[in-house]
Structures are given as structure tokens and as C-alpha cells.
Ligand code: DX5
């Protein structure tokens with residue numbers, strides 16, 4: 001299994017989005033955090049920004065929707081050309097129907113879980129999703145410390161997916177850095193979001209390389 005690196009542009013230089021995306025051309029995706037100031041106490045961008053960066057075709061776009069009523073808004077992000085659309089379990093009214101709608105638009109679909117949300121209710125429906133996003137911070141802001149308490153959730157998802165032979169990606173988001181990426185990889189995560197670690201480093205490209213190297217080593221040891 002190879003790691004997927006998806007840097008979050010939340011804390012990049014927003015006035016130069018194209019330049020900032022070009023800096024991470026060696027990444028697998030660009031992770032775009034959509035926040036509505038209701039589901040989380042922060043506000044970012046919406047559909048027009050996603051449409052505009054999809055059109056530049058620099059990297060596949062991994063949308064993380066931290067919004068209320070994703071049932072209403074999420075399919076449009078898939079339709080806009082996002083490669084992956086993740087909505088939150090806590091916000092969705094009909095997560096299985098929504099997952100189907102997103103897949104029907106040709107995008108991968110992810111289910112996000114806040115740190116205090118149990119995976120238990122979703123273990124029987126994992127095949128409805130391409131990815132489970134285990135948040136390792138309370139969603140809303142970059143630069144918060146990694147919650148190691150979430151490793152057990154990652155292990156449970158990985159075990160359940162293996163048992164049923166599902167090709168399920170497990171994304172980890174929040175506090176991922178050189179110091180924490182191997183812990184998450186060893187627990188079973190394979191898609192790594194890193195915001196401040198990448199954009200607060202001197203060389204974003206090199207940081208992506210280093211995170212990939214560390215994750216690859218940890219995943220190799222683990223398998
Ligand atoms: C937080 C966002 C993250 C954020 C991560 O709610 O979902 O994607 O950008 O930032 P770091 O890597 O700094 O924790």
C-alpha cells in the first residue's frame with residue numbers, strides 16, 4: 001500500500017492560490033476545507049473557488065465539507081469536478097443516499113468523523129464509501145495538536161475493512177507532521193492531510209516528499 005499525500009491549503013497564501021498549489025505539484029491531491037461558520041466556527045470558501053481551481057487542473061481536488069446540510073450542497077462539489085468529496089457524519093441527514101449521489105457524479109466519496117463520533121454505527125455500511133476521514137483535531141482550524149486518542153478508531157476501521165476485503169482509504173486530518181505521520185500510518189491510515197506542516201515549512205515540495213517517505217516506511221513496517 002502506498003501513502004496518499006493531500007496537503008490542506010487552509011493556511012496557504014490565499015491571495016496566490018495558484019502559486020501555492022504549484023508548490024505542491026508532487027502531492028496526490030490538494031485538500032480544500034469548506035467551512036460554513038455553522039458546522040464549525042470558521043468560514044472559508046465555497047463552490048466558485050472549487051470550480052475555479054478545478055479548471056486550473058494543477059492537482060485533483062479533495063474537498064472536505066465542514067458544513068451543515070451536506071445533503072443539499074455536497075453533490076454540487078462532485079459535479080464541479082472535485083475528485084473526492086467528504087461530508088461529515090454528524091451533519092448528513094441521509095448519508096447513504098448522499099454517498100450514492102456523489103458517486104453518481106463520478107467522484108470518490110468520504111465520510112468524516114469528528115473526534116467524539118463513534119465509528120460503530122457505520123461499520124456495516126463501509127462499502128458505501130471510498131474513504132473514512134478520521135479527524136485528529138476538532139474540525140475548524142489548522143495548527144492544532146494531533147489527537148493520538150483517535151488511533152483506536154483508525155485501527156477499528158482498518159480491521160473492519162480488511163475483514164470484508166474492502167479497498168477502503170482511511171484519511172487522517174489534523175496535526176499531521178513529521179512527528180505524527182508514522183503513528184497514524186501504523187494505525188492503518190493511508191491518506192494524510194497536512195496543512196501547517198506543509199505550508200509553514202520553508203519548502204512545501206520537500207515537506208511533501210519527507211512526509212511521503214516517513215509514511216511509506218511506517219506502512220511498510222506495518223504490513
Ligand atoms: C481542520 C481542517 C484541516 C486543517 C489541518 O478542520 O480540516 O484540513 O487544514 O491543518 P493542520 O495540518 O495544521 O492540523
Ligand code: ZN
Nearest residue numbers: 008033064173
Ligand atoms: Zn480538512
